[in-house]
Amino acid sequence: MSASKAITAAILVIGDEILSGRTKDKNIGYIADYLTNLGIDLSEVRIVPDVMEEIVAALDALRARYTYVFTTGGIGPTHDDITADAVAQAFGVELYEDERIINAMLERIKPEDLNEARRRMARVPLGGDLVPNPVNKIPGFRIGNVITMAGVPMIMQAMLDSVAPTLETGVKLTMHAIDAGLPEGQYATPLGDIAKAHEGLSIGSYPSYVDGAFRNQIIVRGRDPQEVAATVGEIETMLADLRAKLKG
């Protein structure tokens, strides 16, 4: 790991049920926080339906571009669970039935219940590694830079814990939040000037609307903690000057 190399990631959420609104995604925000804490930059997210060509096209676009691609959803036993097929197709490899997964299933079900549908969950793209989870014992997998996880949040989170120690991580971003205490329009121009002077930092202004009033936060993010601290100082001085001027 070098300090200058950014490690990037994308999330690919696979699921008609998210697009229809019936299920509300709980994974994107969780993975975003998780990756930020690892020093991995989440750079893009896509949500696509349970359609083979859509999944393969998104996989190919994202895996060519980012260090890691995390998929969620579509790895169960039913006909609409086609993520393993899509990953295998994207990598141009076959699926094999993993004996370890079959054995894990046989610890929980009777041999006569190991039907064709359940065997689908033991299929892994050739060359893939398993991503275990202690919750239901049926693992996700990783092939190349693509990590395929379950859509059920508790299982997805366990898989993320399993795969995290194997990931290359970057320098964790230093983040500092400033409560502006002023309308965005009052400080937007001087804040833009400060942002221009520190192009290596990410400086954003985020309004939220709480109890009928706007609350504006300025967020400064960067890999150099000293530059972040110095820039936060500049912004706080700028805001204090503005507040004094508006009072005067």
Added chain:
Amino acid sequence: MSASKAITAAILVIGDEILSGRTKDKNIGYIADYLTNLGIDLSEVRIVPDVMEEIVAALDALRARYTYVFTTGGIGPTHDDITADAVAQAFGVELYEDERIINAMLERIKPEDLNEARRRMARVPLGGDLVPNPVNKIPGFRIGNVITMAGVPMIMQAMLDSVAPTLETGVKLTMHAIDAGLPEGQYATPLGDIAKAHEGLSIGSYPSYVDGAFRNQIIVRGRDPQEVAATVGEIETMLADLRAKLKG
């Protein structure tokens, strides 16, 4: 509107703060529900950072493909608010300053506070229409099939209400949920057979993990209510047979 024509949509969420995990998106699920109720199929979602080329590339990919593209975020007064610029660039048009927006702002701020940053919020791509919101009076806009909305949920929701009557809508999907009451692996094969026999329907099986146990729901969706009802009947018979067999 013809019954056979599907009306489709994509959401483009613009915001570093969603990708960093600091802000949790609350708009995707809301818009998904809203469009489903209008009979519009949400077909794809992307989340991209506050980077001009990324926003323009995503806009171009999505607007060429879907009936509508809804963007959220990046329309405030600060330097990181570049959505209007990106939409104008994607459409190859200039931005103009809309007098109506300036006047709306002057109802809430003093003329001397109408600075350069605030004027940014009055910029609309040439040929665009305003999408009003009663919350803070500063509208979003629509140009071609792209609808540009705020990221703050309360304002976004008001803009969606404003634009909804102008949208072409499709036949609302009929949706029916069945509590399977069985492990997915038990019914996956016969459910797959039923799905194959009804390719015009979307049939999915969705596990959730609640209080240490899986709860599986089978969802049948389609535009023909009679076909949905008949298929739900087939699935219920299949499940009842399976349950009887497992007991016996």
